[in-house]
Amino acid sequence: MTSRRELLAPFALPLAAAGLLGALASAATVALLATTNSLLAQAERRPDELAVFGLLCLVAFGGNALADMLTNRAGQHLVARLRRSLAERILAAPLDALERYRTHRLMPVLTGDIDAVSDLAFLFAPLAIAGAVILGCVGYLVWLSPPLAFLVCALAGAGSVAVYATRLRGVAGFWQARESEDALHKSYRTLIEGARELRLSRNRRSELLDGAMAPTIETIRRVNTRAINVFVLANAAGSTLYFAVIALVAAGGAWLQVEDAAVLTGTVLVLLYMKGPIDQIMQALPPLVRAQISLRRVAELNEAFAAGEAPGDEVPTATSFGSLELSGVRYAYPAPADGEAFALGPLDLAVKAGETVFVVGSNGAGKTTLINLLLGLHAPQAGELRLDGRPVDAAGRDAYRQTFSAVLSDYFLFETLPAGADPDAARAHIDWLGLGGKLSVEGGRLSTLDLSSGQKKRLALVHACLEDRPVMVFDEWAADQDPRFRRMFYETVLPELKRRGRTLIVISHDDRYFHIADRLVRLEAGRIVPATAEAGR
Structure with missing residues (x-):
């Protein structure tokens, strides 16, 4: 059986390289935070520290750029490979299997789903970089103050679990919307192939538009709106909780007897910086979920036509036929x-x-x-x-x-x-x-x-x-x-x-x-x- 992992396997190396470059860029970013915190705490800046700061900026820029270019290349190759592979499967599929699958189920996969799958590759490097930045920041927090780092992780972890549970409702909505896409494409096919007959019958036009297409379009709109709103509310709640965590950390510093002002300043600085990567991950979740749904659809189609016929080399001629x-x-x-x-x-x-x-x-x-x-x-x-x-x-x-x-x-x-x-x-x-x-x-x-x-x-x-x-x-x-x-x-x-x-x-x-x-x-x-x-x- 062709799994989603097998579809992505040929691109594991470039994606892994992009992840490593992203990790390097993330390490440079965390080092930039530490250097910035150190420079802010000093009355005078030494030239060598400023040179290190500039070098870290170059490493962060180069790592991010190369990681994005690698994932872009892998994503384009992934789309091209899937398109050719599915075309070959369909050409080799037994006719009765092709007839059973139906055109209105094929077209959404061959058009929208394959393009959506590429989002997995395009999102890989940014999410890997964001994740690495978050891990690096947590490591820096542990170096600054283990008790404060533990408090941050405990509060953030509890909030993440609550937000994740809310997002599961949004995932279910995306699945429902994708199921309705097949019905909509069936109506599109009727709209085009039955153009003459539809113009001859007002009743059929009304049945198609008002009885079939309009309810399906409305269902997709309603479900997608509700699903995305769930993610939006979850993200907004997450942002609010995050600032609450910062406030609790500031209050907890006194409770945990953290007297070094540089430690508290550094912790708040890191938390504020982490907000960007966390928001990036949260905003990427809706397209990531849709891409995963599309990848499953592509894998299902790939599997449906897996038992294809191998093209033969021998071509009979008129003289050989009896x-x-x-x-x-x-x-x-x-x-x-x-x-x-x-x-x-x-x-x-x-x-x-x-x-x-x-x-x-x-x-x-x-x-x-x-x-x-x-x-x-x-x-x-x-x-x-x-x-x-x-x-x-x-x-x-x-x-x-x-x-x-x-x-x-x-x-x-x-x-x-x-x-x-x-x-x-x-x-x-x-x-x-x-x-x-x-x-x-x-x-x-x-x-x-x-x-x-x-x-x-x-x-x-x-x-x-x-x-x-x-x-x-x-x-x-x-x-x-x-x-x-x-x-x-x-x-x-x-x-x-x-x-x-x-x-x-x-x-x-x-x-x-x-x-x-x-x-x-x-x-x-x-x-x-x-x-x-x-x-x-």
Whole structure:
């Protein structure tokens, strides 16, 4: 399991170095206090003491600056490492695991949480320096007067325990606010992806804004305000108690029979100076707590996608492909709370190189799940997936997927051409599919993606053709096309791709074109049933 400590482990050395530099700067600061107290008690200042004072100032400045620069460097590297690591985990994660995690839970981690984690590194040196200054000051107090030092520690310790107990309520509030962030991002996604539908329905707009977003936003505001106020009140109480401690120390000096005025002056001077580092630690607690919460979220996401797939080196070519086969394959989705789980299989299906296979059936029959299994996007829960008679295991699944180009129903359109694609070939395909007047290819990039849904689908087909893979898969490709391009897809594009030697697997409801297929595979309720429609020529 990936722990928060393991995420920070690679940066232990620079952070430790920053801590040592901070300790050096803190020692110099405490020495400055002692020197200042000594100089104030003298009638005349010797040049060597003034030189020591100046040297201590340089050491304190240099130590603080170098410690901050080291933590800044470590923080930036930490953020970069986390971003790349999580991107690699997500790319390698099984698709069903990614689908279960949901986008609205991913985005807050990939954006806000990773940035918040960097606060741990940025806060490390200042807090280490502040802590070291406090320890050094306590040591100086012990040197001045052990009884006074004991009185200070006892009073400060009792006050710190009370203040810490109060701050725990603030920590709980930050956790509650962070939980609400996921719900808010879910609403943001609806706001963007459902823009057209929302404009068509005032009721839906009201439900989203007033029923979902506004209460969540208000909850986050209320909880964060209350949590931060708890810290503010705790800090204010702590400051008041601190000055009470100084007053008690001044009174306790007489009670403890401390007659040396320099000792009392030095003690009060040190206590007043300690107030700054103590306030620094107190003010850092809210961002530190939020950073710890974010680090836990990042660690959870890292762990959720820990069982990723290693990318394979072998990339099959068109000449090496002979057949695909599902043998006794089963796949079931998790059961919803209010119903039964959909299960596909057991299925036995073989697709030979060069075939055109139409997958048909009613909505919900399992066509898309079957395609996901054939593409290697979902791993069979039982049975085997085979390429040219050889089982495809987890280690070879990524290489197996390179056999396919696909235009799925929920496809994503990239702005760049596939790696190694010939720009002239891209232009030829763009013209072939009637997009020549809509966009151009410039330096391996497409000039625009501002197209209609049907045009975007044709552009996705251009991408699939340029990948030049042996098997091409289309999930209801013609559904968004006008009659002209629908007919062109079945009567021109598919035959041309078949002529080029491609194996074609097509999900379709267009029964008037079923005769284009060499074979129909009909699914009903997750099982393959005999196909009655005519297929083949």
